[in-house]
Amino acid sequence: MSKPYYKEEDLKKFKDIADFEPELAEKFFGWYGKVFEEGALTAREKAIIALAVSHAIQCPYCIDAYTKDTLKMGVSEAQMMEAVHVAGAIRGGASLVHGVQMMNKVKKLSM
Amino acid sequence: MRIETKKKESKRSLKGKNHKLAQVEEQLKVLSGGDFADGSLPTFKDKIEEMGEYPLRPTNIEIMQVNLGYMCNLVCKHCHVDAGPDRREIMGREYMQIILDIMEKTDIHTLDLTGGAPEMNPDFRWFVTEAKKVGVKDIIVRSNLTIILANKKYYDLPEFFAENNVHVISSLPYYNKAKTDRQRGEGVFSDSIKALKMLNAVGYGMPDSGLKLDLVYNPSGAFLPGNQEQLQADFKRELKRLFDIEFHELFTITNLPISRFLDYLIASENYDDYMETLVQAFNPTAAMNVMCRNTISVDYDGYMYDCDFNQMLAMKVAAPKSQHIKDFDMEALNRRPIFIHQHCYGCTAGAGSSCQGAVT
Numbered sequence: 001m002s003k004p005y006y007k008e009e010d011l012k013k014f015k016d017i018a019d020f021e022p023e024l025a026e027k028f029f030g031w032y033g034k035v036f037e038e039g040a041l042t043a044r045e046k047a048i049i050a051l052a053v054s055h056a057i058q059c060p061y062c063i064d065a066y067t068k069d070t071l072k073m074g075v076s077e078a079q080m081m082e083a084v085h086v087a088g089a090i091r092g093g094a095s096l097v098h099g100v101q102m103m104n105k106v107k108k109l110s111m
Numbered sequence: 112m113r114i115e116t117k118k119k120e121s122k123r124s125l126k127g128k129n130h131k132l133a134q135v136e137e138q139l140k141v142l143s144g145g146d147f148a149d150g151s152l153p154t155f156k157d158k159i160e161e162m163g164e165y166p167l168r169p170t171n172i173e174i175m176q177v178n179l180g181y182m183c184n185l186v187c188k189h190c191h192v193d194a195g196p197d198r199r200e201i202m203g204r205e206y207m208q209i210i211l212d213i214m215e216k217t218d219i220h221t222l223d224l225t226g227g228a229p230e231m232n233p234d235f236r237w238f239v240t241e242a243k244k245v246g247v248k249d250i251i252v253r254s255n256l257t258i259i260l261a262n263k264k265y266y267d268l269p270e271f272f273a274e275n276n277v278h279v280i281s282s283l284p285y286y287n288k289a290k291t292d293r294q295r296g297e298g299v300f301s302d303s304i305k306a307l308k309m310l311n312a313v314g315y316g317m318p319d320s321g322l323k324l325d326l327v328y329n330p331s332g333a334f335l336p337g338n339q340e341q342l343q344a345d346f347k348r349e350l351k352r353l354f355d356i357e358f359h360e361l362f363t364i365t366n367l368p369i370s371r372f373l374d375y376l377i378a379s380e381n382y383d384d385y386m387e388t389l390v391q392a393f394n395p396t397a398a399m400n401v402m403c404r405n406t407i408s409v410d411y412d413g414y415m416y417d418c419d420f421n422q423m424l425a426m427k428v429a430a431p432k433s434q435h436i437k438d439f440d441m442e443a444l445n446r447r448p449i450f451i452h453q454h455c456y457g458c459t460a461g462a463g464s465s466c467q468g469a470v471t
């Protein structure tokens with residue numbers, strides 16, 4: 001228990017993935033950087049989306065990074081929490097909507 | 112019981128608490144240590160040397176920033192001045208007169224009044240009216256807003272500012288109560304809103320008004336300010352929508368790791384990460400535009416510094432024959448090397464930071 005699986009300082013080593021495979025890493029980081037640039041969506045909107053997605057995929061590194069980013073961009077705490085609720089609602093909804101599948105199956109199998 | 116003690120404590124400056132970070136040597140020890148001592152992070156001097164700009168020198172003094180005293184009605188957590196109601200250092204009229212003479216004789220166009228709460232200096236109004244008489248082009252007052260409501264004698268400050276066409280620059284860390292009050296103290300947000308309304312009522316900050324009202328945003332924690340234009344748009348939209356308040360520009364300012372903000376960084380275990388973030392965000396263009404290149408800072412005792420931060424670090428200007436306003440020598444000051452240390456990274460991160468906001 002004294003050794004956590006995720007270590008905060010490992011986020012800084014992200015770029016080191018290039019040590020094992022430089023070409024793909026370079027492509028990834030280039031693409032990643034471009035994705036977050038100001039575009040049809042503002043950088044701020046993208047950071048909020050990223051924060052929500054981070055929670056959906058439950059990546060602690062992404063949560064740290066996009067919490068910092070959204071704070072920096074002046075996103076309010078209420079907005080940040082609403083974004084997390086959006087992620088939660090989609091996740092919850094995604095489970096629940098499969099209830100229909102369950103019901104279909106029940107109906108098919110039952111008299 | 113605990114909350115009670117905490118409240119009392121928070122009304123005192125580091126100096127009043129005899130905190131070790133109230134001592135300059137302690138702050139410099141922190142700023143020289145850690146990742147900078149073992150070379151894992153470059154010092155600010157390394158960076159400036161790398162650019163071939165060491166020693167950093169002024170371009171030309173255009174702004175005189177006068178700290179009228181460290182007394183303040185607030186005790187904000189991030190305050191680099193360590194200001195508070197318990198601070199007694201205050202500038203007298205004699206030195207104000209010398210400053211007026213300098214303003215008259217030189218082509219320094221801006222008089223930037225700061226503190227503490229500059230309005231608490233008993234000679235504040237005299238100084239402003241005299242500065243107006245000698246023809247200072249731009250008189251800035253850095254107001255914490257709440258002072259206007261702190262006591263009856265300040266209620267007419269908005270009218271006084273307007274009569275003298277003072278340029279008001281006010282701090283407002285965020286457009287909601289929670290974040291503002293956590294940084295500046297309980298009740299500060301609602302008083303700030305009331306004060307802004309009073310300023311708007313006399314014409315300050317209104318769309319085509321010549322009475323300039325700008326706001327200062329500084330992050331309420333261990334992170335850098337975001338894009339100035341974007342934040343300005345947010346502040347404008349939200350302050351208008353929620354409170355029907357108008358202002359002109361928003362200046363984003365980075366918190367420098369000295370005094371109470373340094374104390375906060377250490378206590379919250381954010382110091383190392385914050386310094387690393389600042390170093391990583393070093394922007395050479397911002398470094399060429401740091402405010403110490405066109406501003407001189409004066410303390411309550413008439414001594415001069417490269418900036419208000421160096422003032423708090425007691426690093427007087429490196430112009431041995433012109434360290435005091437009594438010996439003001441423009442040429443000597445314009446030739447001086449600027450004192451730099453790791454706190455300077457706060458001025459050069461990202462889009463840069465100065466008392467007029469971003470510098471790039």
Ligand code: SF4
Nearest residue numbers: 183187190194227255
């Ligand atoms: S930040 Fe400004 S208002 Fe707050 S304590 Fe310091 S001088 Fe006073």
Ligand code: SF4
Nearest residue numbers: 401403418420455458
């Ligand atoms: S802290 Fe002062 S001396 Fe250092 S770069 Fe900023 S303005 Fe210049």
